[in-house]
Amino acid sequence: MTASAPDARVLHDRQALARTVDRLGADVSAAYPAGVLLVAVLKGSILFLADLARRLTVPCEVDFLAISSYAQGTGRVRIVKDLDHDVHGRDVVLVEDIVDTGLTCTYVLGELGRRGPASLAVCTLFDRRTRRIVPVPLRFTGLEVADDLLLGFGLDVAGRYRNLPFVAVGDPRALEADPDAYVAALYGR
Secondary structure, eight states: OOTTSOOOEEEEOHHHHHHHHHHHHHHHHHHOTTOEEEEEETTTTHHHHHHHHHHOSSOEEEEEEEEOOOOTTTOOOOEEEOOSSOOTTSEEEEEEEEESSSHHHHHHHHHHHTTOOSEEEEEEEEEOGGGOSSOOOOSEEEEEOOSOEEEBTTBOBTTBSTTOSSEEEEOHHHHHHOTTTTHHHHHTO
16 A cells, blocks of 8 residues: 555445345345346446356346446447347346446446346446436345445456455545555455
């Protein structure tokens, strides 16, 4: 950790995340007894998706899509990697690591909805309502979080910290100055 970086604070440890994913897995399984297609947006949702899929007690398939970063000043994104599965007539759950402003989630829901799924729902590990710009119908919600910069369990800064098995809070100024500011502190736990 650099001298300018404050101490890292773990917000949700492994056990808290496991309990949350267990609950969400049970909820999704109960809602779709015949099975479900889980769709995740790359890359942040991968760890949550993997844990969620292992908790399901119903058949599931998994697919991914990737979208571009928002174009500067436009608020527009585009699909850069599309699904391999046809969602028409299927029960689909969009798996998100975090729903923040709601813009990305709304875009993806619109794209998937135009493809004719039998049903379409959102399952998010983290819900940050304080930043919501667009209302998003979240059927399965893990934990509500404040407006902190979160690191770990899929959440990253400059590609770092994504593989941590817990979620910590980072100081945005310290990470802007040095994206590796918390590497020693968080990986040494």
